[in-house]
Amino acid sequence: MQIQVNASNGIENKDALERWADxxxxxxxxxxxxxxxxxxxxxxxxxxxxxxxxxxxxTMEARLAHHQPVAATHDGPTQDEAFRGALAKLKRLVEHTLARIEGRRDRDSIRKDVDIAPE
Incomplete structure (x- = not known):
């Protein structure tokens, strides 16, 4: 998993933030x-x-293998609160998205093994 951190000019200690965020x-x-x-x-x-x-x-965006990316945003009074809030939202979103995808794979098709007898 690759981690890329982009910070605007209003963010201090960008190098430390990158290591910690990773x-x-x-x-x-x-x-x-x-x-x-x-x-x-x-x-x-x-x-x-x-x-x-x-x-x-x-704002965090997770790129999922073979699927569309998902993103979460959080505002807070500090960098730490904004980061942790966005990460918690992103984790829930990834869990939900992957569970939904897996749920689709586990279901049987209603079209499977359907024999239609001619009248």
């Missing part, structure tokens, strides 16, 4: 190593035009 993501998504090929993280500071407490935003 370990956190690989730890949380470890059981999906075969299904998730890449995770892109986009951290940005101060969301313009937004009222409320969220002045950091984290």
């Amino acid at each position: 370990g956190e993501i690989k730890g949380v998504l470890a059981r999906f190593l075969d299904e998730v090929t890449r995770v892109e993280v986009h951290m940005s500071g101060e969301t313009p035009g937004k009222s409320g407490g969220g002045d950091k935003r984290c």
Whole structure:
């Protein structure tokens, strides 16, 4: 699984953030190593035009093998809260998406072994 971290100018300690994010993501998504090929993280500071407490935003996109990518976004007052919120959402989204895909594979087709007798 490849991890790519992109940070805007409002984000401090980009190198430390990249190392920390890599370990956190690989730890949380470890059981999906075969299904998730890449995770892109986009951290940005101060969301313009937004009222409320969220002045950091984290968006994560997981690329799934042979499937469409999924993405999650979370706003928070700190980088840590925005990152952890987005990672928790992404984990649930990956779990749900892969469970839904597996559920489709496990079902039998209604068209299977259908014998239609001519009248």
